[in-house]
Amino acid sequence: MEIGETLSILVASAMTLALMSYLWRENTVYRIFEHAFIGAAAGWGAISTAQVTWTNYLEPSLKTSWLWYLTIPVGLMYLFFFSKKYFWLYRYPIALSIGSGLGVSFFRTMKTSFIEQLRGLMIIKDWQGVLLVVGTITALFYFYATREHTGPFRYVSETGTWFLMIGFGAQVGTAVMARISLFIARANFLLSEPAYYMIPVALVLLAIGVYRDYRKKLIETQVL
């Protein structure tokens, strides 16, 4: 393994452990690495977006038709965001991108995620379909605020609550599973060579931190 690669793995390992140190408590090292990660991601994103958009899309397109040159001043109008006087010009590229994006996705979103879902709901094929219909109607009724949920309506609303709670439970379960997977990936990385060389270093630093906290607490108790 080259020195450069070894160093990059050690830095990545140190960053992982530094970010995990938040579990002990909020600390300066954690803050430094958190900001470094956000900065690196933002920098990488900005540069690679600009580079790819220019080399793969804009530059080849400019060779095919002069009309593509019109997109450059429109794109540059985004920079008026930083001007108080001409801020209104910044709204034009935003309006263009939101308008075209909305135009493309609105109809299909309505069709796929609303109309077709409703149509699917109306065709009951098995017991799961029954469950789906009952769940949808009762859960919708839970949010129906025009009439007080008393008498038989109370039971409909309560059934809806049950469906909602089961849904939230499933969502939390998958979220927990996702977080464990994240941790497993990082643990796998930390156990690989040479990443694990940073583990004893982190443990020593953690022990020093815990000792300093203990001492501080002890002094505070004695002063009191």
Added chain:
Amino acid sequence: MATETAGTRKSVWDRLQDIDPKIIYGIMLIAVFLPLIRPLGVPIGNINPEVTNLYNYLNSLPAGSIIVHDCEISPIYMAECYPCFVAFLNEHVQRSFKVIMFTQDTTALPAIEKGITEVYGKTKDHPNYGKTFVNLGFLPGSTLGLNAFAADNLFPVLDAYGNKLADMQFFKEMADKSARSWRLVVGYGSGGVGYLVQQITDVYPNCKTSSGTAAVAIPSHYAYYPNKIIGFLGGLTGAAQFEYLIGKPGIAIAGMDAQSLASLAIAVLIVVGNVAYFAARRTKAVRGG
């Protein structure tokens, strides 16, 4: 059994509800690290119907079918989506499918390179690059970009390495250079794949949708499953099941011991917390009565 002796002392049930988070972190550390150091060999168990359906669908496709991967595998989703991506690519190589890869998130570019290198051995220098697989890299424009690419596969003009798409054998062999030629589009990440259903499967019904999704997005898939979304790999577990089906154990199966033990630890902690809550409430009610 409560051990409350003095008025100020907490009972066992109260203490169980008030465990220091650091102890829980410690339990989770042990539950994850231990099986990674000493594998337990927990069996994969039942394969989910979502994974089986996807596997059967892929099995029904002829060699040379085009599979498109929208690789939203940013560092946040590497842990869950990357094993799915590698498992998919391994399956595609086994079945001689043609693969197009792109991303709409620049931070996902390294994941595509890593996956291709892991499965094919090389990226742009591979002898089959431009024939059986293509890496388009970053596709800007979000929904608009996806829409334009689906309508005209040569819309990006160049691939991730600056090669002209129109000169590639892959695209020359395509009779219809639109999503009508695709058979499956695979999404990743946690945003769900509703946009792929809307922009691809609904417009080009021959192309089904699938995903190697982060586990948090699993519930959102059921709205389109099994008609539009033919099947999907749900997080690390889904990837492990798919690796098992294709007979190529990888990083997902290796992580399943830790996943199982950590999930069990969380389930036990939830049960203990709830038992303690109801026991403490009952003890207080009895004392109060």
